[in-house]
Amino acid sequence: xxxxxxxxxxxxxxxxxxxxxxxxxxxxxxxxxxxxxxxxxxxxxxxxxxxxxxxxxxxxxxxxxxxxxxxxxxxxxxxxxxxxxxxxxxxxxxxxxxxxxxxxxxxxxxxxxxxxxxxxxxxxxxxxxxxxxxxxxxxxxxxxxxxxxxxxxxxxxxxxxxxxxxxxxxxxxxxxxxxxxxxxxxxxxxxxxxxxxxxxxxxxxxxxxxxxxxxxxxxxxxxxxxxxxxxxxxxxxxxxxxxxxxxxxxxxxxxxxxxxxxxxxxxxxxxxxxxxxxxxxxxxxxxxxxxxxxxxxxxxxxxxxxxxxxxxxxxxxxxxxxxxxxxxxxxxx
Numbered sequence: 001x002x003x004x005x006x007x008x009x010x011x012x013x014x015x016x017x018x019x020x021x022x023x024x025x026x027x028x029x030x031x032x033x034x035x036x037x038x039x040x041x042x043x044x045x046x047x048x049x050x051x052x053x054x055x056x057x058x059x060x061x062x063x064x065x066x067x068x069x070x071x072x073x074x075x076x077x078x079x080x081x082x083x084x085x086x087x088x089x090x091x092x093x094x095x096x097x098x099x100x101x102x103x104x105x106x107x108x109x110x111x112x113x114x115x116x117x118x119x120x121x122x123x124x125x126x127x128x129x130x131x132x133x134x135x136x137x138x139x140x141x142x143x144x145x146x147x148x149x150x151x152x153x154x155x156x157x158x159x160x161x162x163x164x165x166x167x168x169x170x171x172x173x174x175x176x177x178x179x180x181x182x183x184x185x186x187x188x189x190x191x192x193x194x195x196x197x198x199x200x201x202x203x204x205x206x207x208x209x210x211x212x213x214x215x216x217x218x219x220x221x222x223x224x225x226x227x228x229x230x231x232x233x234x235x236x237x238x239x240x241x242x243x244x245x246x247x248x249x250x251x252x253x254x255x256x257x258x259x260x261x262x263x264x265x266x267x268x269x270x271x272x273x274x275x276x277x278x279x280x281x282x283x284x285x286x287x288x289x290x291x292x293x294x295x296x297x298x299x300x301x302x303x304x305x306x307x308x309x310x311x312x313x314x315x316x317x318x319x320x321x322x323x324x325x326x327x328x329x330x331x332x333x
Contacts, residue, residue: 015170018046018102020088021110022057022123025049025071025080029109029143032155036163038075043170046102047071047078048092050085059126060084068097085127093134103173105131106166108141109155113187115268116206116261119281125185132183133283137173139166139184144271146190158188161195161276182280187271199275204266208259212252 017037021030030049037045051069066083068091079097081088089105091097107127114122124140131138143150143158165186172178185203189195261268267277 014042014044015103015173016044016046016100017104017106017166017170018048018089018092018098019076020047020049020085020092020105020107020127022050022054022085022107022127023111024053025051025078027053027111028152029111029141029155029158031073032152033106033109033141033159034073034076034078036156036159037166040163042167045076046092046098047073047076048081048088048097049078050088051080051082054084054123056121057084057123057126058121059086059129060123061090062087066091085123086130089127089130089138090134093131093136102136104166104170105136105138106141107138108143109158109188110140110142111145112142113144113268113271114140114142114185115187115271115277115279116204116266118207119185119203125281128183128185129281129283135180137169137178137180137183139169139186141186141188143188143192144190149190154190154192157192161188161192162186165198165278182282185267185277185279185281187267187277187279189271189274189276191274194274195276196274197276198278199265199270201265201267201270201275201277201279203279203281204262204264204268206259206261206266206268209257210254211257213255215251215253 019030019034019037021027023029025047030047034045034047037043048068062083066081066087068079068081071078071080077098079092081091083091085107089107093101093105095101105128107124110122110124114125119125122140122142124142128138128140141158141162143155145154165184169178169184263269267279270277
């Protein structure tokens, strides 16, 4: 895996940071993060983010043409892209859109936490993962938004709380001491004003399990947040969208069934305790410890069964072959 961590790519001594997200370029989390980065006067800031919300698209990539439209964001060079978060990162670090490769890619700040199994769904995490796959240091940032308790100012507080980590990462990059075998996923608790500090955690198995319910229109019911939780005071669409749905189509909305979580110092539990969680992630999905043991014993039996089945079928063909095979066997004998 190639790395671009050996040099600062911008003019002067200021490193270049590129910001992306999955909530869209107009999302308050991204705008707050960019504002804090610009106001610090420490970085050259680039923005390459989706032109609309692309939450929970995971690591999807667009195989058709994408467009990039310049957007005015004070202190930054910004483009809105008609693709996924992974597309935005890929384009932004390619030197096809910007003249230089960023020193650090930051994806966020997401509206909602990204812990446990939800990391698999997350477009925010995918934006950071795509940079990691290309050998660039990256971080995904999420704020544990809670309806009725959170407000847009909390995104600024979350960005400020994470700024020391960002500065430290770039210092390590400049010294060529930053590790290249992982990227970081950071979650900020709901009560960011009273957070308990940073805690190193590991990815857990927490997950909001969802089901489906049939609805009469697309505008009926609550909106599913990117973290698979429900926001009951907002609708997923307006009535005009619902009226355009063909009459013979059945409509379904997700519904929350239960919250699955475990005890211990994993990302979700630590976040709920009020810590800013810092979780190193990689691109590989490691199985449970005993999985290899089981399948090492299981696979030879499968191969043996397939081999014996294939031999029986060949014997059957010899006894009553099709015409073409019969002629071939005659020629062979």
